[in-house]
Amino acid sequence: MFAPRSMPWPLVALFTAGYLASYLLPTTVGRLDSALPLSATQAGAIGSALLLSSASAGFALAARVDRFGARALARLGIVLAVLGYGSAALTDSVPAVVLGAVVGGFGSGTMTAVAASGIAAGRDPHRATTSGLLVVSALAGALYLTIPRLGPGHGLPLGAVALTALTVWPFTGRLAAPTTPAAGSGGARRPLPHRRAGLLLAATMPCWSLAQNALWGVSGRIGLGQAHLTEITVGAVFATALGAGLLGVVGAGALGPRLGRALPIGLGTALIAGCIALSASAADLPSFALGEIAWNLCYPVVLSYVISLAAALDARGRWAVLVGSAASLGTAAGPLTGSVLSARAGFPAMGEVLAAVLLLAAVPMTAVALRTAPRRLRVVEIPIAPAPRTEVFPVGEIAPAAFPDLSVVEISPRETPVPDAAGKEGRAGEILVGGATVRDLSAKGIPVVRIPFTDASGATVPA
Secondary structure (H helix, E strand, C coil): CCCCCCCCHHHHHHHHHHHHHHHCHHHHHHHHHHHCCCCHHHHHHHHHHHHHHHHHHHHHHCCCHHHHCHHHHHHHHHHHHHHHHHHHHCCCCHHHHHHHHHHHHHHHHHHHHHHHHHHHCCCCHHHHHHHHHHHHHHHHHHHHHHHHHHCCCCHHHHHHHHHHHHHCHHHHHHCCCCCCCCCCCCCCCCCCCCHHHHHHHHHHHHHHHHHHHHHHHHHHHHHHHHCCCCHHHHHHHHHHHHHHHHHHHHHHHHHCCCCCCHHHHHHHHHHHHHHHHHHHCCCCHHHHHHHHHHHHHHHHHHHHHHHHHHHHHCCCCHHHHHHHHHHHHHHHHHHHHHHHHHHHHCHHHHHHHHHHHHHHHHHHHHHHHHHCCCCCCCCCCCCCCCCCCCCCCCCCCCCCCCCCCCCCCCCCCCCCEEECCCCCEEECCCCEECCEEHHHHHHHCCCCCEEECCCCCCCEEEC
């Protein structure tokens, strides 16, 4: 799709614009709750509708990016995101906000599908993924520091997502156009490779994503209500946490595949489960900040390895898009799940439930990573003995037999008349070149070499 010399920056830019809405989910849901006549559960439901629309775009376009063209789909996603989020930011009508969030979510999912498909088909999917996470984490951290200082209202985070999508438009000119199927292919689709591993990973990702986004969707309420912090302080904690995420992404990019994928995914998910339990039970600034910062440090690391694992299952990027869309389903259900669990059982109990779900999800994800890990080839040293010297015997002499039990039969050539195609007689071993024998070449000024045979006097074969 796109083959630059170093980094596919258009795909990284699309990745950033597509993921930004989910990164700003806590402040978006919190401001919908405070600025519009909505309850916390209703605001979480709008956030879930946004992310569900994003997931549906990924499922719809998983195997169609090459057919429609990355450039056209990316521009369509940008237009939908700008129109949807922009209209939702400029109105106070709840139905219009819901419609704009759904349209904008579909645009985000379209941009994410194009980015995931292109990154998976690239030379180094893990490096491109970590670069995308690095950029979106830095941008989201800056917005968490800036938005609280610009005033109240639900339109600021939605408008920021729309403006980010608009700035990505110039990068789309370097993306690929639609590809036509090769002649004789009949438009046949290639089956998905690694079906069992891909389906298991896609089935697990909603649970993995739901557990984390259920907490992420109510983290602002935990900081404001349970930890008794101000909005500026909560925003500063989120910005610091996303800054820690930058360090995690840089570390994941520097580490690369040295530890494989199973260890970062399995151990990282277990650490995230502990961070979620700590953050959900936080009652003051230190515990809340520690839980959020540690969680955001581990989350992008594990996510980068999960995306690279999905990319390794199919070079065309179809599993990457499907797994990402399955994760978006969990992300979509996260805000509503967090709101319902926290309203009925409280934040600490919610954290314990979500941590248990993450630990259960870590088992099949680690199993897929182990099963699809590249096998290391065993290096075997083969000693090479020096070859014995070969004696050269003059023409006509026979080398002594290496096996004394075998008899040696001498073959002597002799001349046999052979009729040629024109009815003339020639001799065996002569070559016809353009209707003339080799004997005729000397008459035309072409040198001829005669090789004598010692056991047949007078018998020569022209060469």
